[in-house]
Amino acid sequence: MAEDALWARDVQKRYERRGTQPVDALRGVSLSIRPGERVGLLGRNGAGKTTFLRIASTLLWPTSGEVRVFGHDIVNHPEEGRPLIAVVPQDGKPFMHLTPYEQVYTYLRTRGFDRATSKQRTTEVLGQMGLTEVADRLNLALSGGLRQRVMVATVIATEAPLLFLDEPTIGMDPFARREVWECLRRLSKKGSTLLLTTHYLDEAEQLSDRLYIIDRGRVLVEGSPEGLKAQIGGTIRVSLKGGMRLKETLATFGTVATDGLDVHVILGPDRVEEVLQLALREKLSATVGPVSLEEAFLRVVGRSIDDES
Amino acid sequence: MAMAYERPPQVGRILPGFAIIGWRWISRHPAMVIGPVLVPFIFLYFLRLISPPQDFPLQVIGAMLFTTQNIGSWVLGDSATYRLEAYLEELFIASPVTRLQYMIGLSLSNLIAAVPALVVLAIVLALVTPVPWYAWPVLIAVILLLWVLVSAIGMAVSTRIRSRRVVWPVGSLVFTVLGMLSPLYYPLSVLPPAWQTVTRFFPATYAALLVQGTVGVPGTVSSNLWVDAGLLGLFTTVGTAVALSFYQWRDR
Amino acid sequence: MAFSFVDRYTWGYTVTQLRVQLHDFNVVIAPILIQGVLLIFVYILNPALITYALIGALVYSMFQMGQRVQNEAAYIRVDSKLPELYLPGPLTPEGYFVGMSLGILGSNVGTFAVLAGILEWTHPLSALAWLVLAAVLFAVFLFTVSLGYFVSTLFEDDRAIQPYATIITNLFGVLPPVFYPLSLLPTYWGPLALVLPTSAAAALVEAAEGGLVSISSGGIALAAISLTLEALALFLFTLAWARRSARER
Ligand SMILES: Nc1ncnc2c1ncn2[C@@H]1O[C@H](COP(=O)(O)OP(=O)(O)O)[C@@H](O)[C@H]1O
Numbered sequence: 001m002a003e004d005a006l007w008a009r010d011v012q013k014r015y016e017r018r019g020t021q022p023v024d025a026l027r028g029v030s031l032s033i034r035p036g037e038r039v040g041l042l043g044r045n046g047a048g049k050t051t052f053l054r055i056a057s058t059l060l061w062p063t064s065g066e067v068r069v070f071g072h073d074i075v076n077h078p079e080e081g082r083p084l085i086a087v088v089p090q091d092g093k094p095f096m097h098l099t100p101y102e103q104v105y106t107y108l109r110t111r112g113f114d115r116a117t118s119k120q121r122t123t124e125v126l127g128q129m130g131l132t133e134v135a136d137r138l139n140l141a142l143s144g145g146l147r148q149r150v151m152v153a154t155v156i157a158t159e160a161p162l163l164f165l166d167e168p169t170i171g172m173d174p175f176a177r178r179e180v181w182e183c184l185r186r187l188s189k190k191g192s193t194l195l196l197t198t199h200y201l202d203e204a205e206q207l208s209d210r211l212y213i214i215d216r217g218r219v220l221v222e223g224s225p226e227g228l229k230a231q232i233g234g235t236i237r238v239s240l241k242g243g244m245r246l247k248e249t250l251a252t253f254g255t256v257a258t259d260g261l262d263v264h265v266i267l268g269p270d271r272v273e274e275v276l277q278l279a280l281r282e283k284l285s286a287t288v289g290p291v292s293l294e295e296a297f298l299r300v301v302g303r304s305i306d307d308e309s
Numbered sequence: 310m311a312m313a314y315e316r317p318p319q320v321g322r323i324l325p326g327f328a329i330i331g332w333r334w335i336s337r338h339p340a341m342v343i344g345p346v347l348v349p350f351i352f353l354y355f356l357r358l359i360s361p362p363q364d365f366p367l368q369v370i371g372a373m374l375f376t377t378q379n380i381g382s383w384v385l386g387d388s389a390t391y392r393l394e395a396y397l398e399e400l401f402i403a404s405p406v407t408r409l410q411y412m413i414g415l416s417l418s419n420l421i422a423a424v425p426a427l428v429v430l431a432i433v434l435a436l437v438t439p440v441p442w443y444a445w446p447v448l449i450a451v452i453l454l455l456w457v458l459v460s461a462i463g464m465a466v467s468t469r470i471r472s473r474r475v476v477w478p479v480g481s482l483v484f485t486v487l488g489m490l491s492p493l494y495y496p497l498s499v500l501p502p503a504w505q506t507v508t509r510f511f512p513a514t515y516a517a518l519l520v521q522g523t524v525g526v527p528g529t530v531s532s533n534l535w536v537d538a539g540l541l542g543l544f545t546t547v548g549t550a551v552a553l554s555f556y557q558w559r560d561r
Numbered sequence: 562m563a564f565s566f567v568d569r570y571t572w573g574y575t576v577t578q579l580r581v582q583l584h585d586f587n588v589v590i591a592p593i594l595i596q597g598v599l600l601i602f603v604y605i606l607n608p609a610l611i612t613y614a615l616i617g618a619l620v621y622s623m624f625q626m627g628q629r630v631q632n633e634a635a636y637i638r639v640d641s642k643l644p645e646l647y648l649p650g651p652l653t654p655e656g657y658f659v660g661m662s663l664g665i666l667g668s669n670v671g672t673f674a675v676l677a678g679i680l681e682w683t684h685p686l687s688a689l690a691w692l693v694l695a696a697v698l699f700a701v702f703l704f705t706v707s708l709g710y711f712v713s714t715l716f717e718d719d720r721a722i723q724p725y726a727t728i729i730t731n732l733f734g735v736l737p738p739v740f741y742p743l744s745l746l747p748t749y750w751g752p753l754a755l756v757l758p759t760s761a762a763a764a765l766v767e768a769a770e771g772g773l774v775s776i777s778s779g780g781i782a783l784a785a786i787s788l789t790l791e792a793l794a795l796f797l798f799t800l801a802w803a804r805r806s807a808r809e810r
């Protein structure tokens with residue numbers, strides 16, 4: 001616990017506003033992240049990801065629970081943890097009257113870096129994030145995706161020991177996203193710890209050593225991307241076009257999901273042959289592939305929705 | 310690993326960053342400077358028409374203090390925008406920057422926009438009335454104290470604002486009340502006695518009395534300047550502390 | 562064509578704006594208090610001017626409606642991108658502009674009621690003067706919301722509007738004889754004051770009341786004609802501008 005970069009126990013958050021129903025956004029979230037780890041927080045819209053991130057980054061008071069950043073109790077003594085963290089807020093926008101260069105540079109200066117370090121880091125990060133060309137244009141004139149890149153660059157440049165990123169690549173094109181991933185990996189090699197939320201499951205898989213899936217304010221499962229995929233009963237998916245009528249039979253091979261008239265079977269590698277033989281006999285076209293994180297996510301969260309209703 | 314981060318890894322000066330943010334704001338929006346320079350003169354012209362001419366030097370001092378007070382409403386606007394619209398404030402909360410440093414930073418960046426107006430008004434003051442040399446440092450000190458106080462008030466009020474729509478009505482209300490109802494533009498002596506007592510609760514009153522008394526403009530109430538100075542200092546300290554305790558640096 | 566911009570969608574948007582404005586009590590109460598403070602201020606400096614200041618406060622409050630439109634239009638365009646939601650639909654760009662203006666006016670009727678009440682209490686106006694007051698306030702409304710909406714479309718960063726708003730307010734509200742009588746102004750500025758919409762409006766009301774100012778009939782004609790022309794011309798221009806600026810270039 002003392003050596004964790006982030007450690008949270010039973011964090012609860014109830015939003016109460018006069019004239020509205022209280023919302024229980026977090027109902028006891030516990031997690032721990034070791035220094036240097038990259039951890040992804042997944043969940044549907046409104047699951048409580050932003051709420052947790054804002055609490056952990058000292059932006060929001062929890063209703064109850066404990067949160068420690070490198071051993072510092074940041075619920076009661078946020079100022080001890082703040083020098084160690086930096087955050088990319090959800091929907092954040094840069095200073096519109098500054099250029100990307102000035103944005104990153106002034107932020108580093110306000111964090112107390114000296115002029116030389118600030119200059120050097122700013123140039124370096126803008127280069128890595130593909131922003132050199134627009135470095136001297138006004139943020140106001142940049143597209144939404146570029147503005148978001150400026151926000152991420154601002155925060156990455158701090159090289160803070162613990163970074164929080166709330167949907168950092170939202171609105172970016174696939175190339176830009178890969179540049180951000182590259183930067184984040186480089187940062188994590190230098191020793192920074194990352195906690196990010198995202199709706200792109202490929203991104204979560206690319207960037208995270210470990211994932212937490214949360215739903216309605218609770219952690220559903222936790223594990224590596226591979227581990228999560230394994231949890232749903234197999235690593236391979238066979239999809240049979242129009243296989244609806246064989247649903248019962250297919251269910252004996254593994255977990256079955258339907259999608260219109262198509263059927264997907266999720267199973268281990270050893271029985272794939274048999275399913276394919278069956279498809280051939282029944283003259284159905286079949287495709288085989290590895291289970292994706294998206295499927296695991298849909299399954300895990302879907303199961304919890306079924307449980308509740 | 311954890312031990313390596315026990316102390317803040319970066320130490321240094323925080324204000325240059327905010328100074329650049331402020332400087333860029335006025336260098337890219339020149340109206341930001343023209344407005345504060347122009348408006349006091351429009352107002353002084355208005356005052357000249359409707360009030361006795363011997364009050365004019367007093368009103369120039371009033372315009373300087375009023376311009377300083379306006380920094381409070383700019384700070385309020387900036388703080389609200391950065392918090393509500395851009396979420397930029399979160400970048401500073403989750404960082405070594407403290408609440409006080411953030412406030413000073415924002416108010417510094419707005420002081421820069423007011424400086425040209427203050428300089429022009431100071432020149433006008435020197436032209437319309439003889440100013441003893443020792444009055445200048447007093448004037449500067451008073452402006453700085455008032456600047457700290459109104460910035461704190463602006464920050465504190467901005468915390469309570471939930472929509473950018475109300476920034477303007479609330480900001481102008483707070484600072485119009487503070488400016489118009491304290492004797493910045495008229496001698497305290499023209500007020501009925503009961504009202505004079507009420508203005509004793511406005512910090513700008515002491516700022517005005519102190520500067521008016523030191524410069525020695527006509528129409529000032531003779532009073533003890535040391536007491537005024539002490540009360541201004543006290544008001545600023547207590548007011549800033551109270552305002553800061555209202556300023557939320559983490560959401561509830 | 563005439564008045565085709567006021568259709569049921571315009572009224573729908575008016576109600577929307579009204580609800581949005583009234584959502585926050587501060588928006589309703591703050592303007593009343595600000596006018597109150599300004600009146601007290603003038604009263605302290607020169608009690609003899611209070612009737613002028615009350616008429617001026619009514620005109621000035623109406624002028625402020627345009628500044629509110631300016632802030633609101635810029636804010637919801639830049640920040641919330643609301644025009645992008647409304648305009649690709651049955652609401653016309655003219656209806657958007659007019660509906661917003663009416664909604665903001667509607668949320669501020671309290672200010673006018675309070676000021677008119679104080680005026681009636683301290684210095685009851687003749688029926689003619691009330692009629693003229695209503696007419697000039699309508700003209701100032703057309704002028705100011707048109708100016709405000711037009712200015713709002715010129716900005717990409719809504720935060721940058723504020724300094725211009727301050728200058729506009731002072732140029733139209735504080736500098737010309739709105740809160741003070743025309744007679745205090747050096748005579749050579751007189752004609753200019755009668756051409757400026759806000760001071761023309763105040764002068765017309767004061768002339769209609771009689772005994773408040775002495776303006777030649779030529780001066781009255783100048784004020785009436787310029788106020789009417791400026792209000793109509795700017796309003797028609799902004800109607801066209803609203804349509805033109807609805808699609809960016
Ligand atoms: N300031 C707030 N006031 C009231 N409810 C809120 C507030 N912020 C978030 N919520 C509610 O809390 C829940 C979790 O929200 P959030 O943490 O933003 O989810 P996510 O980031 O996973 O999409 C949602 O039901 C949301 O409506």
Ligand SMILES: [Mg+2]
Pocket residue numbers: 049050051090166
């Ligand atoms: Mg979120």
